[in-house]
Amino acid sequence: MKYTYTPEELDEKVKKYFFEVEERKNSFPDEAGMLNYLDITDEEYEALKTDEKYERTLRFALRRRKSWLERQMVADNKKATGCMNALKQPQNGGYSDKPAENKDRKIIVKLEGIADT
Numbered sequence: 001m002k003y004t005y006t007p008e009e010l011d012e013k014v015k016k017y018f019f020e021v022e023e024r025k026n027s028f029p030d031e032a033g034m035l036n037y038l039d040i041t042d043e044e045y046e047a048l049k050t051d052e053k054y055e056r057t058l059r060f061a062l063r064r065r066k067s068w069l070e071r072q073m074v075a076d077n078k079k080a081t082g083c084m085n086a087l088k089q090p091q092n093g094g095y096s097d098k099p100a101e102n103k104d105r106k107i108i109v110k111l112e113g114i115a116d117t
Helices: 007-023 031-038 042-049 052-075 077-087
Strands: none
Protein backbone atom coordinates (compact mmCIF):
# COMPACT_ATOMS: atom_id res chain seq x y z
CA MET A 1 0.00 0.00 0.00
CA LYS A 2 1.26 3.47 -0.82
CA TYR A 3 0.95 5.80 2.16
CA THR A 4 -0.14 9.43 2.06
CA TYR A 5 2.79 10.48 4.27
CA THR A 6 6.40 9.51 4.83
CA PRO A 7 7.18 8.69 8.49
CA GLU A 8 8.69 12.16 8.95
CA GLU A 9 5.72 13.92 7.33
CA LEU A 10 3.26 11.95 9.45
CA ASP A 11 5.18 12.80 12.61
CA GLU A 12 5.10 16.51 11.77
CA LYS A 13 1.43 16.46 10.80
CA VAL A 14 0.34 14.56 13.94
CA LYS A 15 2.21 17.01 16.17
CA LYS A 16 0.55 19.89 14.32
CA TYR A 17 -2.87 18.28 14.88
CA PHE A 18 -2.30 18.11 18.63
CA PHE A 19 -1.02 21.68 18.73
CA GLU A 20 -4.13 22.93 16.93
CA VAL A 21 -6.46 20.92 19.18
CA GLU A 22 -4.77 22.29 22.30
CA GLU A 23 -5.19 25.82 20.96
CA ARG A 24 -8.99 25.25 20.93
CA LYS A 25 -8.98 24.59 24.72
CA ASN A 26 -10.90 21.58 26.04
CA SER A 27 -11.21 19.92 22.63
CA PHE A 28 -10.44 16.23 22.89
CA PRO A 29 -7.77 15.10 20.40
CA ASP A 30 -9.72 12.00 19.39
CA GLU A 31 -8.54 9.37 16.94
CA ALA A 32 -11.30 10.02 14.39
CA GLY A 33 -10.56 13.75 14.46
CA MET A 34 -6.89 13.01 13.89
CA LEU A 35 -7.67 10.78 10.90
CA ASN A 36 -9.92 13.46 9.43
CA TYR A 37 -7.19 16.05 9.94
CA LEU A 38 -4.66 13.75 8.28
CA ASP A 39 -7.17 12.93 5.52
CA ILE A 40 -6.37 9.23 5.60
CA THR A 41 -8.73 6.28 5.39
CA ASP A 42 -9.32 3.75 8.14
CA GLU A 43 -7.67 1.14 5.92
CA GLU A 44 -4.52 3.21 5.54
CA TYR A 45 -4.48 3.90 9.28
CA GLU A 46 -4.72 0.18 10.07
CA ALA A 47 -1.83 -0.48 7.68
CA LEU A 48 0.23 2.30 9.27
CA LYS A 49 -0.29 0.77 12.71
CA THR A 50 1.42 -2.42 11.55
CA ASP A 51 4.35 -0.64 9.89
CA GLU A 52 7.28 -0.23 12.29
CA LYS A 53 8.41 2.96 10.52
CA TYR A 54 5.22 4.68 11.74
CA GLU A 55 4.97 3.01 15.14
CA ARG A 56 6.74 5.75 17.12
CA THR A 57 4.43 8.48 15.82
CA LEU A 58 1.26 6.49 16.40
CA ARG A 59 2.36 5.56 19.94
CA PHE A 60 3.03 9.25 20.54
CA ALA A 61 -0.55 10.04 19.42
CA LEU A 62 -1.97 7.38 21.75
CA ARG A 63 0.05 8.73 24.70
CA ARG A 64 -1.12 12.28 23.95
CA ARG A 65 -4.79 11.19 23.93
CA LYS A 66 -4.31 9.26 27.19
CA SER A 67 -2.51 12.19 28.76
CA TRP A 68 -5.25 14.61 27.76
CA LEU A 69 -7.94 12.38 29.26
CA GLU A 70 -6.00 11.74 32.46
CA ARG A 71 -5.33 15.46 32.98
CA GLN A 72 -8.99 16.31 32.41
CA MET A 73 -10.04 13.63 34.86
CA VAL A 74 -7.94 14.98 37.73
CA ALA A 75 -8.49 18.65 36.92
CA ASP A 76 -12.29 18.40 37.01
CA ASN A 77 -13.91 15.51 38.88
CA LYS A 78 -17.18 16.16 36.99
CA LYS A 79 -15.38 14.84 33.89
CA ALA A 80 -13.92 11.76 35.58
CA THR A 81 -16.59 9.26 34.50
CA GLY A 82 -16.62 10.41 30.89
CA CYS A 83 -12.84 10.45 30.70
CA MET A 84 -12.58 6.99 32.25
CA ASN A 85 -15.13 5.66 29.74
CA ALA A 86 -13.06 7.15 26.92
CA LEU A 87 -9.84 5.69 28.39
CA LYS A 88 -11.45 2.22 28.32
CA GLN A 89 -11.75 2.40 24.53
CA PRO A 90 -8.91 0.55 22.73
CA GLN A 91 -7.95 3.62 20.69
CA ASN A 92 -7.36 5.53 23.96
CA GLY A 93 -5.42 2.93 25.88
CA GLY A 94 -7.95 0.24 26.78
CA TYR A 95 -7.88 0.81 30.55
CA SER A 96 -9.57 -1.79 32.71
CA ASP A 97 -11.15 -1.56 36.16
CA LYS A 98 -10.15 -5.14 36.87
CA PRO A 99 -6.71 -6.68 37.18
CA ALA A 100 -5.45 -8.08 33.88
CA GLU A 101 -4.55 -11.39 35.48
CA ASN A 102 -7.42 -13.82 35.19
CA LYS A 103 -6.03 -17.28 35.85
CA ASP A 104 -8.14 -20.39 36.31
CA ARG A 105 -8.11 -21.60 39.87
CA LYS A 106 -8.71 -25.08 41.13
CA ILE A 107 -10.73 -25.50 44.30
CA ILE A 108 -10.62 -28.82 46.13
CA VAL A 109 -13.38 -29.49 48.60
CA LYS A 110 -13.15 -32.49 50.91
CA LEU A 111 -16.26 -33.45 52.77
CA GLU A 112 -15.88 -35.27 56.04
CA GLY A 113 -17.24 -38.80 56.01
CA ILE A 114 -17.12 -39.13 52.20
CA ALA A 115 -14.52 -41.52 50.86
CA ASP A 116 -12.20 -40.50 48.00
CA THR A 117 -13.10 -42.18 44.73
